Amino acid sequence: xxxxxxxxxxxxxxxxxxxxxxLEKISGTAPHRVWHGDNALPDGLDFIALPGGFSYGDYLRxxxxxxxxxxxxxxxxxxxxxxxxxxxxNGFQVLTESGLLPGALMRNAGxxxxxxxxxxxxxxxxxxxxxxxxxxxxxxxxxxxxxxNYFADAETLDRLEGEGRVAFRYAxxxxxxxxxxxxxxxxxxxxxxxxxxxxxxxxxxQGGTDGRALxxxxxxxxxxx
Amino acid sequence: xxxxxxxxxxxxxxxxxxxxxxxxxxxxxxxGVQDVRAGRLIExxxxxTVTDEALDAMAKQLLANMVIENYRIERVAx
Numbered sequence: 001x002x003x004x005x006x007x008x009x010x011x012x013x014x015x016x017x018x019x020x021x022x023l024e025k026i027s028g029t030a031p032h033r034v035w036h037g038d039n040a041l042p043d044g045l046d047f048i049a050l051p052g053g054f055s056y057g058d059y060l061r062x063x064x065x066x067x068x069x070x071x072x073x074x075x076x077x078x079x080x081x082x083x084x085x086x087x088x089x090n091g092f093q094v095l096t097e098s099g100l101l102p103g104a105l106m107r108n109a110g111x112x113x114x115x116x117x118x119x120x121x122x123x124x125x126x127x128x129x130x131x132x133x134x135x136x137x138x139x140x141x142x143x144x145x146x147x148x149n150y151f152a153d154a155e156t157l158d159r160l161e162g163e164g165r166v167a168f169r170y171a172x173x174x175x176x177x178x179x180x181x182x183x184x185x186x187x188x189x190x191x192x193x194x195x196x197x198x199x200x201x202x203x204x205x206q207g208g209t210d211g212r213a214l215x216x217x218x219x220x221x222x223x224x225x
Numbered sequence: 226x227x228x229x230x231x232x233x234x235x236x237x238x239x240x241x242x243x244x245x246x247x248x249x250x251x252x253x254x255x256x257g258v259q260d261v262r263a264g265r266l267i268e269x270x271x272x273x274t275v276t277d278e279a280l281d282a283m284a285k286q287l288l289a290n291m292v293i294e295n296y297r298i299e300r301v302a303x
Contacts, residue, residue: 060287060288061290064287064290068286068287096292097290102292103292104290104292104293106238106239106241106293107241107242108241109239109241110241111241111242111244111245149241151238151239151292151293152292176239176241
């Protein structure tokens with residue numbers, strides 16, 4: 001069965017090709033490339049990816065303008081129907097700004113842009129996106145962001161932890177994120193937002209392949225092996 | 226008519242930018258500054274027919290992120 005995915009490109013996205021490349025290499029089928037001005041998504045999608053970058057120049061707040069674009073209304077609707085949505089880096093910021101995920105991503109606590117490989121712990125390996133990892137597994141994935149400092153009030157954080165919605169946690173200090181949260185799931189488990197870039201760790205030439213299992217998990221879960 | 230929307234971080238939300246600005250102020254040799262919080266001022270030029278409710282909705286839906294920010298709207302006499 002063919003894996004029908006889409007990568008949304010906003011003005012200022014810059015990881016959309018990496019994301020498309022990862023999805024094509026791992027699923028065997030090139031994703032649809034969707035432009036922010038499009039009003040509709042292709043029919044029958046199995047998977048939607050919101051890539052990293054600096055959509056709309058990070059004007060107002062990171063992800064704020066993209067979250068209110070036409071195509072995001074279609075993505076919100078699709079997510080509501082249960083279509084899996086992965087947001088990486090700026091994609092994660094778009095997901096929180098659009099209300100698909102709780103919390104907000106603020107300026108890194110250390111002020112500086114952080115661009116390096118970081119260690120993550122897989123906190124929940126029962127989700128569509130993480131079933132290819134072992135619980136508690138430590139993986140190495142790069143981050144490259146200025147606004148990755150995850151914030152939510154204590155009640156929300158407790159709820160996220162209690163419901164197993166913290167997918168990944170930083171195993172080291174990176175950006176000041178509350179409880180070192182690196183990636184969160186929505187209540188339905190079909191939306192994942194994360195600051196680290198799994199699409200940049202899928203081939204040995206990239207310095208590691210720890211990101212591969214995320215895409216493999218999702219593809220296997222959606223269309224079978 | 227001019228409208229000013231002041232957006233500021235909620236109490237209790239850490240402000241790394243404010244902290245850096247504070248640090249820089251001290252670096253310039255000024256003393257006595259206890260704390261710095263950075264916000265944003267957005268000026269709108271609107272028709273007189275734009276209601277307070279509409280301005281409030283703009284602030285809530287876009288201008289401020291209600292998870293981390295508060296806002297205050299001020300109509301400015303021409």
